[in-house]
Amino acid sequence: xxxxxxxxxxxxxxxxTPSDAEFSENGGMITMKLTKDGETKDVGRVFLHRCFPHxxxxxxxxxLDRDGxxxxxxxxxxxxxxxxxxxxxxxxxxxYRVFIIKKIKSVNEKYGYSYWKAEDExxxxxxxxQDTYRSITKIDDDRIYISDIDGNRYEIPSLSALDRKxxxxxxxxx
Amino acid sequence: MIQISKFGGHIARAFExxxxxxxxxxxxxxxxxxxxxxxxxxxxxxxAEKTYVLEGVVTVSGRPGREVTKEFAIKASHxxxxxxxxxxxxxxxxxxxxxxxxxxxxxxxxxCMTKNSLRDARIFVKYAAGPIEKKEVKIDDEDFKDERFxxxxxxxxxxxxxxxxPRCMEKSKFYKRLFEFSKAYKKQMLTVLICLAALSxxxxxxxxxxxxxxxxxxxxxxxxxxxxxxxxxxxVVLLKLAxxxxxxxxxxxSARVSxxxxxxxxxxxxxxxxxxxxxxxxxxxxxxxxxxxxNDSNTIYWFFCMGVPAFLKNSVQxxxxxxxxxxxxxxxxxxxxxxxxxxxxIVYRIFKKMTSLHAKTYASSRALNSALSDNLAGFRVVxxxxxxxxxxxxxxxxxxxxxxxxxxxxxxxxTAFPFASFIMFLSNIIVWGVGGWMVITxxxxxxxxxxxxxxxxxxxxxxxxxxxxxMVYWFSDCTNAAQRLFEIADAEPDVREREDPVRLTEMKGHxxxxxxxxxxxxxxxxxxxxxxxxxxxxxxxxxxxSGAGKSTIANLLMRLYDTDAGQILIDGVNIKDLSxxxxxxxxxxxxxxxxxFVGTIAENIRYARSDATFEDxxxxxKIAGAHEFIVKLPDGYDTKIGFGYKDLSGGEKQRISIxxxxxxxxxxxxxxxxxxxxxxxxxxxxxxxxxxLSKGRTTIMIAHRLSTLxxxxxxxxxxxxxxxxxxxxxxxxxxxxxxxxxxxxQLEALKNIGVEE
Numbered sequence: 031x032x033x034x035x036x037x038x039x040x041x042x043x044x045x046x047t048p049s050d051a052e053f054s055e056n057g058g059m060i061t062m063k064l065t066k067d068g069e070t071k072d073v074g075r076v077f078l079h080r081c082f083p084h085x086x087x088x089x090x091x092x093x094l095d096r097d098g099x100x101x102x103x104x105x106x107x108x109x110x111x112x113x114x115x116x117x118x119x120x121x122x123x124x125x126y127r128v129f130i131i132k133k134i135k136s137v138n139e140k141y142g143y144s145y146w147k148a149e150d151e152x153x154x155x156x157x158x159x160q161d162t163y164r165s166i167t168k169i170d171d172d173r174i175y176i177s178d179i180d181g182n183r184y185e186i187p188s189l190s191a192l193d194r195k196x197x198x199x200x201x202x203x204x
Numbered sequence: 205m206i207q208i209s210k211f212g213g214h215i216a217r218a219f220e221x222x223x224x225x226x227x228x229x230x231x232x233x234x235x236x237x238x239x240x241x242x243x244x245x246x247x248x249x250x251x252a253e254k255t256y257v258l259e260g261v262v263t264v265s266g267r268p269g270r271e272v273t274k275e276f277a278i279k280a281s282h283x284x285x286x287x288x289x290x291x292x293x294x295x296x297x298x299x300x301x302x303x304x305x306x307x308x309x310x311x312x313x314x315x316c317m318t319k320n321s322l323r324d325a326r327i328f329v330k331y332a333a334g335p336i337e338k339k340e341v342k343i344d345d346e347d348f349k350d351e352r353f354x355x356x357x358x359x360x361x362x363x364x365x366x367x368x369x370p371r372c373m374e375k376s377k378f379y380k381r382l383f384e385f386s387k388a389y390k391k392q393m394l395t396v397l398i399c400l401a402a403l404s405x406x407x408x409x410x411x412x413x414x415x416x417x418x419x420x421x422x423x424x425x426x427x428x429x430x431x432x433x434x435x436x437x438x439x440v441v442l443l444k445l446a447x448x449x450x451x452x453x454x455x456x457x458s459a460r461v462s463x464x465x466x467x468x469x470x471x472x473x474x475x476x477x478x479x480x481x482x483x484x485x486x487x488x489x490x491x492x493x494x495x496x497x498x499n500d501s502n503t504i505y506w507f508f509c510m511g512v513p514a515f516l517k518n519s520v521q522x523x524x525x526x527x528x529x530x531x532x533x534x535x536x537x538x539x540x541x542x543x544x545x546x547x548x549x550i551v552y553r554i555f556k557k558m559t560s561l562h563a564k565t566y567a568s569s570r571a572l573n574s575a576l577s578d579n580l581a582g583f584r585v586v587x588x589x590x591x592x593x594x595x596x597x598x599x600x601x602x603x604x605x606x607x608x609x610x611x612x613x614x615x616x617x618x619t620a621f622p623f624a625s626f627i628m629f630l631s632n633i634i635v636w637g638v639g640g641w642m643v644i645t646x647x648x649x650x651x652x653x654x655x656x657x658x659x660x661x662x663x664x665x666x667x668x669x670x671x672x673x674x675m676v677y678w679f680s681d682c683t684n685a686a687q688r689l690f691e692i693a694d695a696e697p698d699v700r701e702r703e704d705p706v707r708l709t710e711m712k713g714h715x716x717x718x719x720x721x722x723x724x725x726x727x728x729x730x731x732x733x734x735x736x737x738x739x740x741x742x743x744x745x746x747x748x749x750s751g752a753g754k755s756t757i758a759n760l761l762m763r764l765y766d767t768d769a770g771q772i773l774i775d776g777v778n779i780k781d782l783s784x785x786x787x788x789x790x791x792x793x794x795x796x797x798x799x800x801f802v803g804t805i806a807e808n809i810r811y812a813r814s815d816a817t818f819e820d821x822x823x824x825x826k827i828a829g830a831h832e833f834i835v836k837l838p839d840g841y842d843t844k845i846g847f848g849y850k851d852l853s854g855g856e857k858q859r860i861s862i863x864x865x866x867x868x869x870x871x872x873x874x875x876x877x878x879x880x881x882x883x884x885x886x887x888x889x890x891x892x893x894x895x896x897l898s899k900g901r902t903t904i905m906i907a908h909r910l911s912t913l914x915x916x917x918x919x920x921x922x923x924x925x926x927x928x929x930x931x932x933x934x935x936x937x938x939x940x941x942x943x944x945x946x947x948x949x950q951l952e953a954l955k956n957i958g959v960e961e
Contacts, residue, residue: 056310057307057311058312059311123241124241124300125297126299128299129299150243180322182318182319202564
């Protein structure tokens with residue numbers, strides 16, 4: 031019987047490696063030179079998207095060009111050395127920047143909206159949420175994010191790490 | 205200066221400190237993050253020559269409420285020569301956004317922001333093009349009509365679509381309106397109220413007869429009523445009977461009016477909703493709307509037909525009881541008046557906890573239900589991947605949670621309720637003790653009978669007390685529901701019919717788009733300067749990648765939305781001047797999203813024209829290629845379809861929706877990926893029928909598969925909302941542009957799988 035083909039043979043995922051992809055900083059943004067078939071091309075600014083933003087932070091990063099075409103995947107940012115890794119991390123940090131909520135000071139529900147007062151790393155913040163139940167997304171049992179009416183996200187990395195009062199305030203919406 | 209964000213004295217001073225006079229600033233905008241994405245204030249000013257960016261924080265000094273001085277403390281500043289800036293754009297990230305450009309050939313981040321500043325930044329990009337690209341930008345007043353803020357307090361509306369500021373909502377006006385609304389039901393409410401008043405009167409008299417009167421008059425030898433046992437018994441029985449009778453009458457009346465009131469309410473809400481434009485629905489979740497129609501009408505009904513009368517009844521009863529108690533013994537009455545509410549408050553606190561426990565149980569029961577329905581709906585998939593064990597575990601988790609929460613509720617019920625009743629009992633005991641002491645010492649002439657009556661009245665107070673506490677919640681629920689109802693009733697449709705619309709004697713079907721611009725979200729153009737013309741009876745094909753704006757063209761032509769700029773003309777008349785009826789009767793659409801209503805297949809086809817004959821229906825189905833499968837169904841055209849009935853395949857549904865459009869017999873036919881969900885054989889068949897159908901009709905065909913469009917008289921290519929190419933198939937192939945590339949790619953793909961077109 032013929033041996034079945036593995037899916038990895040049917041489609042080849044193009045991983046970028048330090049030998050074919052050279053990342054550098056340009057004007058505060060990340061740019062890339064790509065070597066393909068012995069030819070090096072400056073693709074200019076690239077856009078990094080995590081494939082699994084909630085599961086792995088530094089792995090499986092899709093590298094896209096200006097038009098949104100995927101140039102390849104980074105399997106692990108660490109493969110590119112500390113300097114480039116820091117560059118990649120900064121770029122990803124920007125894209126996935128969310129406000130981390132440390133404390134919930136109050137949640138008031140009125141006319142179908144809830145008004146939140148909370149604290150993040152740089153102090154107090156206020157936001158408004160529509161349809162509260164649906165606007166809270168559970169990443170796992172302990173980690174959630176809240177989306178407000180403008181589309182901003184506020185993450186609570188660990189519900190169990192919240193103080194008792196804060197937890198009580200959000201508990202009803204979970 | 206074009207001020208997109210608020211420009212104050214402190215901002216002017218900050219710019220002056222870096223050598224920029226406020227008078228030189230042409231466009232100004234502020235964002236809310238610094239370049240390291242931390243919350244801060246970033247100011248952007250464009251002068252004729254340069255663009256300045258200041259990062260820092262606004263500090264406020266002085267006492268709040270009095271005169272305050274604001275200062276902008278600059279932490280970093282940058283300046284850019286305008287002639288080196290290119291491609292100024294807003295890039296949206298996951299939860300934030302950046303204003304970027306290419307500066308001197310290098311990519312550059314100008315400013316960062318949360319999504320709160322997104323709108324301002326997009327408008328900034330539009331107007332900054334004036335000084336940066338040295339071109340004239342026409343000022344659109346709409347851009348500066350920032351309707352996100354409450355004009356009264358300046359706070360943001362929670363939802364820009366719903367211009368309601370919870371802080372400034374005119375409460376008195378709102379209640380007045382609520383009252384006006386209830387006027388329609390005043391007869392019913394009055395009847396119920398009278399009944400309830402009678403009930404409470406009877407309730408108040410009864411204890412007096414059975415206690416005070418009985419002990420102090422009938423059983424006391426000195427009284428003139430002494431020994432009138434039969435009389436008092438008859439009186440008690442009579443009172444009981446009367447109260448039963450009134451109770452029954454109240455029940456019957458409420459049951460009769462309840463149906464009507466809920467019906468009326470739902471009708472009001474539903475007809476208000478149907479009146480609105482499509483954009484109202486896209487801004488809201490449909491689930492929320494369904495909830496709204498069902499729950500809100502119930503809530504309002506309960507409040508007005510049950511809540512208000514019950515509230516009045518209880519208030520009257522409480523006052524009456526207190527008055528009687530005061531007449532009987534002012535000292536003991538005053539004492540009860542303090543002690544009972546106090547204890548009621550303690551009980552209320554206990555019950556507040558109950559509410560939160562119930563809410564939790566409700567949430568877990570919802571989670572369990574969704575796990576269950578998810579699982580049952582996907583049962584085939586579960587089996588196919590043999591994931592029964594995992595699914596059971598998932599179900600188990602949700603089930604455990606519900607069990608745990610229900611247990612907590614039961615536990616609480618079994619401890620808190622007895623405790624609460626014990627507390628209420630304690631308050632009675634205190635009255636009892638004080639009253640007993642008064643009887644024993646003979647102070648203030650307290651008799652045994654009066655004390656018994658007193659205790660009966662104290663018991664009568666308990667119920668209304670709970671009820672009044674509940675009323676607070678009930679009232680806030682009702683105000684929410686009524687608020688939503690008024691909001692829908694007040695909402696103005698975006699797309700409005702002209703008051704005296706133009707009537708075309710007969711629509712020919714000449715369609716023209718003139719420099720049409722449109723965006724679903726402000727600043728994000730979906731259609732940007734599109735112009736084309738289709739002669740009556742001709743066919744035009746629209747080509748483009750998904751998301752290029754093809755379906756939007758159809759939405760605009762149907763006037764589901766209005767254009768932001770430019771015009772759409774049918775037979776030379778702006779569609780904004782045509783009546784909805786005429787417009788929609790003459791335009792038939794078969795779209796990629798087919799929706800069939802619950803009902804028979806025939807009813808669904810007749811949706812286009814309810815007076816269609818059997819012959820018409822069959823003919824339309826035959827053209828759409830639906831007849832063949834319909835006749836094979838046991839119930840033929842009378843097969844019930846839709847939610848909960850016969851499940852049709854995607855292709856079958858599509859064919860019914862084509863039949864529906866065919867039956868309408870429109871002058872203009874829009875086929876928006878009409879055959880996308882079909883197999884090739886069926887598609888060929890239908891294509892043929894559609895080709896026959898489109899003869900003599902203006903047809904707008906939107907398709908992915910270019911082969912579908914080969915017969916079009918003209919093709920237009922859409923890309924990112926713009927129209928870079930148009931012409932016949934041959935012309936476009938010759939041009940070797942986007943169309944040529946698309947065509948070549950599709951042809952190759954087909955060749956690869958062995959299909960020759």
